[in-house]
Amino acid sequence: MASNKPAPESPSRFVPEYSHDFTAGPGTAFGPDHGSDYGTDRGSDFGNGFRADEAEADRAWEEWNPTEESVRPVRGKHRVAKQRNGLARSSTVLGVGVIAAVGAGGMATAQSKPPVSISLPDSIADNLPDAKSLPGVSALFSGESDAGKPETATASAPLTTAGITTAEAEQGTTDAGEALRARILQQAEQQQGAADAEAKAAEEKAAAEKAAAEAKKQQDAAEAKVAAEKKKAAEEAKKKAEALRLAKLAASYSLPTTSYTITSTFGEAGSMWSSGYHTGLDFAAPTGTPIKAIHSGTIKSAGYSGSYGYRTVLELEDGTELWFCHQSSIDVAVGQKVTTGDTIGRVGATGNVTGPHLHLEVHTPDGTGIDPMAWLRARGLTV
Known part of the structure; x- marks a missing residue:
């Protein structure tokens, strides 16, 4: 000492x-x-x-x-x-x-x-602190001895608790440096965890968006396929409906004669026609071949008509007129009602002709002449 x-x-x-x-x-x-x-x-x-x-x-x-x-x-x-x-x-x-x-x-x-x-x-x-409050000094005043205590008892006590939170103090933390280090590590772990969570969320979002885009693509493809199938089915249904309509019309309409040959069509130009062009459709057939009513109607006129020869006019319910010309004979009278397929006359060569044939004309209710072939086909008849 x-x-x-x-x-x-x-x-x-x-x-x-x-x-x-x-x-x-x-x-x-x-x-x-x-x-x-x-x-x-x-x-x-x-x-x-x-x-x-x-x-x-x-x-x-x-x-x-x-x-x-x-x-x-x-x-x-x-x-x-x-x-x-x-x-x-x-x-x-x-x-x-x-x-x-x-x-x-x-x-x-x-x-x-x-x-x-x-x-x-x-x-x-x-302004000085109480000496008894200082770590390791209070034993001097209380008469306590450190002989029976570990040597590290006083050294382990911190000189200050600055930087130690209440929660850390309650957990037994006494070293401010270690507490700061623990907080830094905890903050780093939290930041890393937040970064990992954000990256995972971004990956999940990207995967969800990709899955949604793929699902939408598949849905669009499926919808397009369904739409195409529906369109095809609609077209087929339309064709079937038209075929059924024509079949029904065909059941109520018929061609004017059989065993024929089309020799002249509507609109052909030539000097042999007074109008300068052909106004009907010619069915060439042997003389005496039966001429049938194309549809049900009423006989409006029947007789000789100049260059048309013997002509029969059949008026339908909608006002359309069908002219049957160059007949060799007439088998109906004016005002007579006929049905589809009834014989109304015979093929001949009367009037302005070069040979036996049936000259067929179609006139609308206002008197306008139209193409007979198109009119017949519109009603399911094959010419």
């Missing part, structure tokens, strides 16, 4: 003592007739040969052991140590000695020297 003995005092320091009165006059210490500076009776330089270190030589110095009473702060008082034989010992000098002793080998102890109180100004002492 190091000693906190004060540094040795200077041997050249003296405290003078005077044997003369401090009265002015001849023969006195400060009189004008005095032959020396300070008096006649000087055994040394400053008085009677007295040395401070001689008075202190017989004093024994021992180690000082601070106690609870000696280190307790004194509030409101400023104590100054008394001078001993001319040497002023203040709390400052004592503090320097304590610091030197602690730095050299630890805190020294003194068994016999009375404790010296260390005081601080109120402005400082009032």
